Amino acid sequence: MAKYNDHLGRPIVAVTGIGVVTSLGVGKADNWAALTSGRSGIHPITRFPIDHLNTRIAGTVDFLPSSDKGASALTYELAETAGREAIAESGLDPDDFGGPLFLASPPVELDWRERFSLYNTGKDGSASDRLLTVARNLPTLDTFETSQFGSIAARLADEFGTRGLPITLSTACASGATAIQLGVEAIRRGECDRALSIGADGSVTAEALIRFSLLSALSTHNDIPEKASKPFSKDRDGFVIAEGSAALVLESLESALARGATVLGILQGCGEKADDFHRTRSKPDGSPAIGAVKAALSDAGLGENGISYVNAHGTSTPENDKMEHLSLSTVFGERMRTTPISSNKSMIGHTLSAAGAIEAAFSLLTMREGVIPPTINYDNPDPAIELDVVPNKKRDAEVATVLSNSFGFGGQNTCLVMAREPV
Amino acid sequence: MSAHDVVITGIGLVSSLGEGTDAHWQKLTAAGAEPVVDSSRYAPYSIHPLPEIDWGLQIAKRGDQRQMETWQRLGTYTAGLALDDAGIKADEALCATMDMVVAAGGGERDETVDNAILAASESRNDRDVLLNEKLTTELRPTLFLAQLSNLLAGNISIVHKVTGSSRTFMGEEGAGVSAVETAAARIRSGQSTHMLVGGAFQTEHSDMLLGYELGGYLHRGPWKPVWQRDGSEGGGVVSGSGAAFLVLESREHAKARGRHIYAQLGPVISGRARRRKEDLAEVVSAMLEKTAPLDGPLLTMSGASGAHAATKAEKAAFEKNAALAARAFGTLTGHMKEAQFPFAVALAALAIDRKAGYPAFDATVEKPFEGIPHTVLATAVGYHYFEGMALVAAAD
Numbered sequence: 001m002a003k004y005n006d007h008l009g010r011p012i013v014a015v016t017g018i019g020v021v022t023s024l025g026v027g028k029a030d031n032w033a034a035l036t037s038g039r040s041g042i043h044p045i046t047r048f049p050i051d052h053l054n055t056r057i058a059g060t061v062d063f064l065p066s067s068d069k070g071a072s073a074l075t076y077e078l079a080e081t082a083g084r085e086a087i088a089e090s091g092l093d094p095d096d097f098g099g100p101l102f103l104a105s106p107p108v109e110l111d112w113r114e115r116f117s118l119y120n121t122g123k124d125g126s127a128s129d130r131l132l133t134v135a136r137n138l139p140t141l142d143t144f145e146t147s148q149f150g151s152i153a154a155r156l157a158d159e160f161g162t163r164g165l166p167i168t169l170s171t172a173c174a175s176g177a178t179a180i181q182l183g184v185e186a187i188r189r190g191e192c193d194r195a196l197s198i199g200a201d202g203s204v205t206a207e208a209l210i211r212f213s214l215l216s217a218l219s220t221h222n223d224i225p226e227k228a229s230k231p232f233s234k235d236r237d238g239f240v241i242a243e244g245s246a247a248l249v250l251e252s253l254e255s256a257l258a259r260g261a262t263v264l265g266i267l268q269g270c271g272e273k274a275d276d277f278h279r280t281r282s283k284p285d286g287s288p289a290i291g292a293v294k295a296a297l298s299d300a301g302l303g304e305n306g307i308s309y310v311n312a313h314g315t316s317t318p319e320n321d322k323m324e325h326l327s328l329s330t331v332f333g334e335r336m337r338t339t340p341i342s343s344n345k346s347m348i349g350h351t352l353s354a355a356g357a358i359e360a361a362f363s364l365l366t367m368r369e370g371v372i373p374p375t376i377n378y379d380n381p382d383p384a385i386e387l388d389v390v391p392n393k394k395r396d397a398e399v400a401t402v403l404s405n406s407f408g409f410g411g412q413n414t415c416l417v418m419a420r421e422p423v
Numbered sequence: 424m425s426a427h428d429v430v431i432t433g434i435g436l437v438s439s440l441g442e443g444t445d446a447h448w449q450k451l452t453a454a455g456a457e458p459v460v461d462s463s464r465y466a467p468y469s470i471h472p473l474p475e476i477d478w479g480l481q482i483a484k485r486g487d488q489r490q491m492e493t494w495q496r497l498g499t500y501t502a503g504l505a506l507d508d509a510g511i512k513a514d515e516a517l518c519a520t521m522d523m524v525v526a527a528g529g530g531e532r533d534e535t536v537d538n539a540i541l542a543a544s545e546s547r548n549d550r551d552v553l554l555n556e557k558l559t560t561e562l563r564p565t566l567f568l569a570q571l572s573n574l575l576a577g578n579i580s581i582v583h584k585v586t587g588s589s590r591t592f593m594g595e596e597g598a599g600v601s602a603v604e605t606a607a608a609r610i611r612s613g614q615s616t617h618m619l620v621g622g623a624f625q626t627e628h629s630d631m632l633l634g635y636e637l638g639g640y641l642h643r644g645p646w647k648p649v650w651q652r653d654g655s656e657g658g659g660v661v662s663g664s665g666a667a668f669l670v671l672e673s674r675e676h677a678k679a680r681g682r683h684i685y686a687q688l689g690p691v692i693s694g695r696a697r698r699r700k701e702d703l704a705e706v707v708s709a710m711l712e713k714t715a716p717l718d719g720p721l722l723t724m725s726g727a728s729g730a731h732a733a734t735k736a737e738k739a740a741f742e743k744n745a746a747l748a749a750r751a752f753g754t755l756t757g758h759m760k761e762a763q764f765p766f767a768v769a770l771a772a773l774a775i776d777r778k779a780g781y782p783a784f785d786a787t788v789e790k791p792f793e794g795i796p797h798t799v800l801a802t803a804v805g806y807h808y809f810e811g812m813a814l815v816a817a818a819d
Binding site (some may be wrong): 015024046049050051052053105107108109111112115116120127128131134135136137138141143148149150151153154157158164165166167168169170171172173176178180188189191206207210211213214215253272273274275276277278279280289341408409410411412 | 469482490496525528529532534537538539541542544545549550551552554555556558559561562563564567568570571572573574577578580581584585586587588589590591592593594595598600601605608609612614629630633634636637638639641657658693695697719759786807808810811
């Protein structure tokens with residue numbers, strides 16, 4: 001008889017469906033082919049003018065019908081596309097999913113196009129009077145919906161028939177991992193047999209890019225876009241802003257096996273720890289990230305020798321990669337020099353609110369396919385970071401367990417441990 | 424009674440009525456309490472403004488205050504009040520293991536920059552280039568952080584050292600419901616021993632009014648109590664600035680620390696009615712039955728916003744139960760969006776602790792409530808979507 005509970009007596013959580021969209025394409029097959037061939041999805045920005053911008057490259061998703069319809073519409077379409085692929089793979093009813101929805105998505109703001117349109121439709125008074133007067137007479141709720149933080153999840157809930165009040169969350173660049181963690185916890189507490197966790201981010205606008213630029217977070221290596229994201233390299237100079245989505249169907253192992261579903265992997269453990277040091281920088285000793293990794297290992301019931309591969313946060317910012325190396329080598333010691341670690345962001349850029357979910361999806365594929373995607377653009381190693389980053393070429397390997405890291409502004413640190421089989 | 428019962432040991436409140444539990448109790452239980460209303464600043468809209476706050480009392484470093492705008496300051500300040508109240512503030516060990524769920528919208532945009540861009544847009548056809556030109560030169564880098572939803576929680580971590588875990592839920596009133604529900608579930612399952620949960624809303628910024636008015640939700644013209652806005656000009660919502668944070672603990676954890684317990688938090692129920700297809704009054708009625716035993720007088724702290732359809736449905740559901748004595752506190756505080764549900768739960772806990780009900784806030788509609796409340800219901804029926812309820816009860 002299969003074992004259905006983990007080392008703490010909680011239901012084991014299986015993954016039975018995966019969906020992905022990134023700048024590399026729609027769906028697991030295209031993404032995996034591109035990722036394992038070391039192809040980059042980073043390209044010159046064409047969505048908006050690049051005049052006055054220091055960064056003119058991104059990993060935007062430009063090939064969906066909503067790609068030029070604003071952040072809210074694109075984020076919805078990304079979430080819906082990944083969600084549909086994941087539910088289809090799981091074999092569950094795509095219109096009546098029957099479990100809760102956890103959505104990681106960017107905080108919404110009224111799009112500038114809408115703002116311009118409201119303002120220039122109005123006539124008298126101050127700018128805010130004009131906006132408000134036009135707003136209250138709008139004939140439809142379309143613009144309103146784009147300004148409400150819960151409306152994307154509400155639409156998805158209708159679309160997929162998820163149960164209850166959907167949760168929309170933000171833990172900055174760790175959001176996608178938190179969405180998965182919330183699903184895992186709901187199943188472990190016995191609140192549901194299945195959950196749909198989605199991370200989606202279609203928020204690359206001029207303003208979003210400028211904000212990150214002003215914080216000196218973005219790479220300005222514009223000349224060869226596909227070379228700009230170079231995690232763990234000596235000349236890394238910031239992350240490349242990007243878009244994408246991933247969805248996981250999470251299910252108690254017992255319920256997955258009972259209905260004859262294919263188990264794609266196990267969500268073995270989750271860990272988190274907040275940082276109180278600074279709004280954008282992490283504590284110099286790496287203790288919060290260390291705490292998050294240790295918490296994830298302990299939640300998974302694994303020791304320091306329990307991880308076969310690390311899917312890095314690996315943003316390609318000078319600070320993150322240094323801090324991530326420090327934290328991992330503190331937790332894993334000498335073992336870290338020989339544990340493969342790679343950064344999907346070298347190819348897809350930093351997909352912000354979606355990153356944790358996308359990288360969890362790729363971690364699961366890594367185990368299932370027995371292939372580790374490379375860290376590309378590793379031509380000039382940072383001598384201070386001694387890691388096996390699976391440089392430039394994919395590697396065949398038996399991978400039984402993966403640690404996937406997500407660290408974000410506001411002191412957010414979330415780590416997931418996934419396994420091929422229950423451990 | 425179980426070791427993992429969820430009890431409330433700390434409450435932080437700020438609204439136009441003042442700050443702290445004592446000030447709110449006094450104002451809300453005084454006969455003929457009057458709201459603080461500003462009807463001129465954002466005319467034709469009325470708002471309930473923040474009281475004067477000495478931010479330094481909870482956010483000691485000026486540098487920290489400067490990194491935030493009012494919304495984050497308000498939330499960080501009110502979280503400090505709750506931590507103080509629970510005897511956790513400045514207790515390094517307790518803060519470092521404390522988990523946090525914050526219900527958040529977004530922070531304030533820079534209105535001066537936005538308005539300058541809008542003004543320039545009248546004479547420019549290349550608006551996208553105009554945006555780049557203005558935003559690259561005029562945006563303050565730190566303001567982005569003051570706008571980010573999860574940076575309220577981030578600031579609470581930095582200022583108060585709450586670092587067990589930090590999660591931010593978004594989604595208007597529903598975010599407040601889910602935050603309380605998830606926090607309670609974590610404690611009940613033994614996953615967490617003590618949690619900080621709450622939210623803040625700062626309405627004194629035209630974008631915050633715009634968020635409602637894009638859907639035509641704001642009440643216009645002379646101010647009226649929540650239940651009496653149906654048929655008036657506009658959409659019925661009067662917005663208020665305010666915040667509510669709660670410290671939730673397992674009974675065992677609170678007892679071991681010898682802390683005063685306000686009340687215990689019973690079932691927390693959340694939902695999402697398909698309002699275009701379903702009868703909201705029936706959905707709210709069904710939720711009531713699921714949350715509370717309607718076998719005697721039940722004081723109900725209603726988070727009703729005044730939004731016509733939602734508030735009418737909530738009223739209809741209440742009227743079906745003769746035992747229910749509703750108090751729409753939004754009449755006195757205004758609607759505080761993400762903070763509305765945590766505020767309702769806090770007022771319910773306060774009534775249990777003080778062993779008394781609140782007088783009617785609108786005697787034309789609300790029934791009297793006599794005696795000592797042993798259980799109090801808290802509700803939030805969102806102005807547009809999402810619903811939630813919780814039952815708060817005496818701790819023993």
